[in-house]
Amino acid sequence: MDGIDYKIVRTLQRDGRMTVTDLADAVGLSPTPCARRLERLQNDGVITGYSAQVDMEKLGLSVSIFVSVELDKQDRAAINAFEKEIRNCDEVMECYLMTGSRDILLRVVAADLAAFDAFLENRLMQISGIRNLRSNFALRTMVKRETLPVRR
Structure with a gap:
């Protein structure tokens, strides 16, 4: 380039x-x-697609939650099984394999506390192989970028 x-x-x-x-x-x-x-x-895959940027609150999704997931096992099979299941959860906007004390970090969106609770009980906690979950609710977004820092 x-x-x-x-x-x-x-x-x-x-x-x-x-x-x-x-x-x-x-x-x-x-x-x-x-x-x-x-x-x-x-x-070449530098530009991977085009999409509309939308306001999540105007779509009724006013809550962002970061969920740390600890798996029972940290081997490739356990990670692949979790990844396969989590891909089916539309509420999960991002999913990262992490280093440190938690294995997975999710960014989840929900309409409200009740919707997040339903997601936890009916979707996330139904995935086998999870040892522990820890949720942190975002109070407000301080920085949100839609563009990558392309230099040169």
């Missing part, structure tokens, strides 16, 4: 709906070379 490729990525992170012509103007290229670069960035 060169400086123009980085500029294309930065520009599209701010506005993924812009036309190739507008993108070309923004990065200082003519439309045809810009379109070729854009196609290469997509084919």
Whole structure:
């Protein structure tokens, strides 16, 4: 990737709906070379897709909860089994395999406390192999970025 490729990525992170012509103007290229670069960035997996950014509160999901999960076993089979099950939980926005005292960190969204309780009882606690859960409720979001820090 060169400086123009980085500029294309930065520009599209701010506005993924812009036309190739507008993108070309923004990065200082003519439309045809810009379109070729854009196609290469997509084919190479640098740009993985396009989506709408939405306000979770306006969709009725006003609660964010971080859930630390400790598994009974920390071997590959246990991790793979948990990952397979957690992928089916739409409330889980992110799931990370961690180092330290907890094996997994989840970011979960819910409408309210009752909805989170239902998620815990009916979904998360039904996954076998969990030794311990610890939940932390976010009071407010202090920083939220939708763009990666693309330098160069």
